[in-house]
Amino acid sequence: MTKHVLVTGGAGYVGSHACKALKQAGYIPVCFDNLSTGWKEAVKFGPLEVGDLHDRARLDEVIAKYQPLAIMHFAALSLVGESMKNPAKYWATNVNCALNLIQAATDAGIDKFVFSSTCATYGDQDGVVLNEQTPQFPINAYGGSKRAIEDMLRDFGNSHGLRSVIFRYFNVAGADPEAEVGEQHVPETHLIPLMLDAIAGKRAALTVFGSDYETRDGTCIRDYVHVSDLVDAHVLGLKWLEEGKPSEVFCLGTGNGFSVREVIAQSRNVTNREVPIIEGDRREGDAAVLVSGSVKAKDVLGWTPKRAELETMIADAWRWHQAPEYAE
Numbered sequence: 001m002t003k004h005v006l007v008t009g010g011a012g013y014v015g016s017h018a019c020k021a022l023k024q025a026g027y028i029p030v031c032f033d034n035l036s037t038g039w040k041e042a043v044k045f046g047p048l049e050v051g052d053l054h055d056r057a058r059l060d061e062v063i064a065k066y067q068p069l070a071i072m073h074f075a076a077l078s079l080v081g082e083s084m085k086n087p088a089k090y091w092a093t094n095v096n097c098a099l100n101l102i103q104a105a106t107d108a109g110i111d112k113f114v115f116s117s118t119c120a121t122y123g124d125q126d127g128v129v130l131n132e133q134t135p136q137f138p139i140n141a142y143g144g145s146k147r148a149i150e151d152m153l154r155d156f157g158n159s160h161g162l163r164s165v166i167f168r169y170f171n172v173a174g175a176d177p178e179a180e181v182g183e184q185h186v187p188e189t190h191l192i193p194l195m196l197d198a199i200a201g202k203r204a205a206l207t208v209f210g211s212d213y214e215t216r217d218g219t220c221i222r223d224y225v226h227v228s229d230l231v232d233a234h235v236l237g238l239k240w241l242e243e244g245k246p247s248e249v250f251c252l253g254t255g256n257g258f259s260v261r262e263v264i265a266q267s268r269n270v271t272n273r274e275v276p277i278i279e280g281d282r283r284e285g286d287a288a289v290l291v292s293g294s295v296k297a298k299d300v301l302g303w304t305p306k307r308a309e310l311e312t313m314i315a316d317a318w319r320w321h322q323a324p325e326y327a328e
């Protein structure tokens with residue numbers, strides 16, 4: 001039996017890695033993407049169906065064509081800073097698209113849904129150990145829109161029997177160790193790729209956003225999780241749903257926090273090059289510390305991150321950074 005999975009945002013960073021993991025696990029990932037931020041070159045592991053999640057008719061057509069057994073929903077606007085400046089765009093796009101997708105899925109009788117959520121739904125809870133039980137108080141429209149979709153999944157679970165696995169990501173980093181796919185955003189806003197650009201001389205310097213946080217060195221602390229480990233958890237989440245198990249929420253992080261300065265120091269080690277730095281102001285919407293305190297994905301799903309060292313993440317990102325596809 002062919003096992004199709006509809007992967008929205010499959011041409012993006014996390015989605016493209018998920019497609020690779022799904023293919024390796026025996027599924028056929030059908031990438032549904034409007035290519036607004038994704039890359040058709042990153043769709044290497046299954047068919048590409050170009051479409052927009054606002055377009056219900058197109059979505060119905062693709063679902064009817066492949067009859068996927070489940071949905072993996074990655075497509076979303078995901079920039080914290082942009083969401084502070086333009087909340088309407090985030091609420092309208094992320095929430096409406098998810099609603100359309102969930103309705104299309106339930107109307108087609110699909111009852112399995114894996115959702116890409118975020119620790120940005122927690123907001124700024126300095127000192128609190130973040131896990132699945134932690135109350136969510138988002139401080140930006142990005143986190144707010146993702147939380148709203150989590151609520152939507154709960155409600156459709158009650159009304160339509162839709163079962164979902166929600167993953168709240170901490171900071172996704174690294175690239176496919178074989179460098180078939182990797183991180184490539186335009187514009188790029190994330191710390192590690194921007195830093196590698198600065199190291200490679202593709203930008204003048206990396207700006208450190210704030211050195212006056214109440215952290216060990218004054219810079220923000222984040223929990224970095226390797227993209228290949230992250231998508232492995234998604235395959236486990238899909239299998240969980242295929243086994244008929246109930247909706248669940250899992251945090252995905254390693255539990256280790258690194259400051260911006262520590263990430264910079266590790267990048268010097270990995271690349272053997274200097275990182276040109278500018279000390280800048282705080283970026284609006286940034287929490288001081290976001291670190292997972294959860295082991296639920298390991299205990300319940302049997303998730304075992306294999307590339308959990310920050311050094312490995314940066315080395316894989318650096319390899320991808322030097323791959324011909326990245327330079328194009």
Ligand code: UDP
Nearest residue numbers: 080189190191194207208209220260283286
């Ligand atoms: N950061 C930084 N300079 C940059 C980009 C990011 O100092 O050019 C910091 C940012 O303030 C945050 C951390 O690096 O503390 C990770 O930011 P990123 O945008 O990669 O992920 P986010 O935490 O926003 O999801």
